[in-house]
Amino acid sequence: MTNRDAMAAASRVAGRGGGRSGRSAPVGLPLWVFAGALAGALLIVLPLLAMALRTNWSGFLPLVTSSSALAALGLSLRTAAASTVLCVLLGTPLALVLARARFRGLKLLRALVLLPLVLPPVVGGMALLYTFGRRGLLGEAFEVAGIGIAFSTAAVVLAQTFVALPFLVLSVEAALRTAGTKFETAAATLGAAPGTVLRRVTLPLLLPSLASGTILCFARALGEFGATLTFAGSLAGVTRTLPLEIYLQHETDPDAAIALSMLLVGTAVVIVALTYSRTARPGSGGAT
Amino acid sequence: MTGGPRRGSRHRAAAALLAGSLVLAGCSGTPGGDRTADSGGDGQVLTVYAAASLAGPFTELARSYEFAVPGTTVRLNFAGSAELATQILAGAPADVFASADSATMERVDSAGELGGAPRDFATNVPALVVPAGNPAGIAGLADLEDDGVALVMCAQQVPCGAAAHRLALANAVSLRPVSEENSVTAVLAKVRTGEADAGLVYRTDVVRGGGDVEAIPVPQADEAAVTYPIAATRRGAETGRGQLAAGFIEHVAGPKGRAALEQAGFGTP
Numbered sequence: 214m215t216n217r218d219a220m221a222a223a224s225r226v227a228g229r230g231g232g233r234s235g236r237s238a239p240v241g242l243p244l245w246v247f248a249g250a251l252a253g254a255l256l257i258v259l260p261l262l263a264m265a266l267r268t269n270w271s272g273f274l275p276l277v278t279s280s281s282a283l284a285a286l287g288l289s290l291r292t293a294a295a296s297t298v299l300c301v302l303l304g305t306p307l308a309l310v311l312a313r314a315r316f317r318g319l320k321l322l323r324a325l326v327l328l329p330l331v332l333p334p335v336v337g338g339m340a341l342l343y344t345f346g347r348r349g350l351l352g353e354a355f356e357v358a359g360i361g362i363a364f365s366t367a368a369v370v371l372a373q374t375f376v377a378l379p380f381l382v383l384s385v386e387a388a389l390r391t392a393g394t395k396f397e398t399a400a401a402t403l404g405a406a407p408g409t410v411l412r413r414v415t416l417p418l419l420l421p422s423l424a425s426g427t428i429l430c431f432a433r434a435l436g437e438f439g440a441t442l443t444f445a446g447s448l449a450g451v452t453r454t455l456p457l458e459i460y461l462q463h464e465t466d467p468d469a470a471i472a473l474s475m476l477l478v479g480t481a482v483v484i485v486a487l488t489y490s491r492t493a494r495p496g497s498g499g500a501t
Numbered sequence: 502m503t504g505g506p507r508r509g510s511r512h513r514a515a516a517a518l519l520a521g522s523l524v525l526a527g528c529s530g531t532p533g534g535d536r537t538a539d540s541g542g543d544g545q546v547l548t549v550y551a552a553a554s555l556a557g558p559f560t561e562l563a564r565s566y567e568f569a570v571p572g573t574t575v576r577l578n579f580a581g582s583a584e585l586a587t588q589i590l591a592g593a594p595a596d597v598f599a600s601a602d603s604a605t606m607e608r609v610d611s612a613g614e615l616g617g618a619p620r621d622f623a624t625n626v627p628a629l630v631v632p633a634g635n636p637a638g639i640a641g642l643a644d645l646e647d648d649g650v651a652l653v654m655c656a657q658q659v660p661c662g663a664a665a666h667r668l669a670l671a672n673a674v675s676l677r678p679v680s681e682e683n684s685v686t687a688v689l690a691k692v693r694t695g696e697a698d699a700g701l702v703y704r705t706d707v708v709r710g711g712g713d714v715e716a717i718p719v720p721q722a723d724e725a726a727v728t729y730p731i732a733a734t735r736r737g738a739e740t741g742r743g744q745l746a747a748g749f750i751e752h753v754a755g756p757k758g759r760a761a762l763e764q765a766g767f768g769t770p
Binding site for chain 2 (some may be wrong): 284364445446453461
């Protein structure tokens with residue numbers, strides 16, 4: 214119990230003090246921790262380095278600007294943006310309910326909502342197929358109504374939203390829990406209606422965590438592969454996003470696949486840098 | 502600081518690294534790999550990389566080869582031919598490679614990765630399949646030009662896609678698929694589940710699809726036929742398994758192989 218209190222206090226201090234508190238007092242670590250850390254860092258860095266070494270840099274520009282590469286990149290950016298918007302619109306209310314509401318089955322709901330984090334994406338894709346597919350639970354009715362989701366860009370957005378939504382819910386919910394309810398209670402005591410409290414107090418407090426959650430969502434959506442391939446198929450300009458294009462090229466033109474992979478690695482570095490600079494800033498939600 | 506605790510932590514570091522490498526070693530075991538130890542001193546493992554469409558007959562032929570040459574274990578790896586070729590070029594431990602088209606075999610050959618000349622052992626022809634009951638009422642290739650028909654086929658870069666394109670060309674139809682998959686198995690899966698109204702696969706997939714799919718006869722299919730070559734790899738020959746590989750290839754091309762392949766729907770080259 215005391216341990217947890219201390220951790221909570223420490224995280225509160227870290228949240229208020231920003232990066233400064235982490236730098237002030239170096240804590241001694243046993244040597245084996247460094248050995249493990251080195252092995253762990255190598256495991257992540259070495260493969261990326263190996264791929265960079267194999268990249269045909271002289272042909273990089275023509276490879277990543279071929280028409281199929283540009284079509285895949287454009288589609289990836291459009292679908293990831295659309296699913297990020299969906300994640301914010303659906304994930305924020307979900308996080309608010311999970312953090313603030315009290316009803317039976319709340320814990321179960323949280324567990325279910327976070328399920329896509331641990332599910333293999335191909336399983337998610339199959340689940341979507343049996344829901345929105347042409348012979349799926351809802352897909353059949355949609356089909357009758359003239360709405361075809363199968364093999365469309367909408368299917369890609371659905372798959373990406375499915376896998377990315379938990380990232381937004383996690384960041385926002387954690388921020389809500391860390392922030393506590395004292396400002397909201399004060400506002401309510403002063404006579405503000407729930408809608409006003411949400412708009413004027415809760416949401417402004419959430420902005421930093423919402424921003425980092427949004428960036429993470431976008432990153433996850435951009436990298437989505439398994440669910441898309443299983444559920445949406447693969448057609449240039451319609452459903453073949455950058456990871457699917459890489460998968461196809463890997464089998465026939467490895468040079469192009471490596472170049473496109475480096476493009477995604479570069480994007481990921483930018484995204485991580487953006488998220489990190491946010492979490493290191495004082496007063497951020499500290500959700501990530 | 503004395504030497505004692507430092508040395509202790511160094512020992513623990515070594516122990517942690519050792520534990521880590523043991524975990525990795527445990528993970529790297531390939532299916533069937535442990536059987537080398539069981540099969541005694543003369544036990545040899547032959548690794549065969551074969552096109553996904555060969556899964557049925559090759560599984561059967563691997564068992565009969567193990568029976569014919571006691572102490573041998575045949576390890577099989579099935580995937581799209583292009584994927585397998587990429588793996589072999591990257592140094593994968595294949596002793597035998599069976600591809601679904603000559604172009605893919607040629608890619609491995611020109612990189613100097615073959616241990617002998619490739620030998621054609623089977624043929625296959627493209628086939629048009631629909632889900633059981635033919636919900637979209639497809640009567641032939643011409644119906645695939647209708648925009649309302651969800652056609653799924655392989656991407657042109659992989660053997661089954663190239664064959665489908667030759668078939669379309671021979672029949673003068675233009676195909677507008679809703680999805681281009683990486684392997685013929687993915688196409689078959691989308692037809693089986695009813696996601697696709699029609700799919701272009703191989704004749705052997707009609708056999709594999711069982712009652713879930715129906716074949717629609719198409720003319721000129723023979724003009725788009727593909728030939729399956731098989732060859733021993735350079736790596737297998739250099740590691741002393743050339744003889745075993747040659748024996749397996751002989752087995753596939755021989756009467757046992759012919760029977761198994763014919764039963765799966767393959768033709769004779």
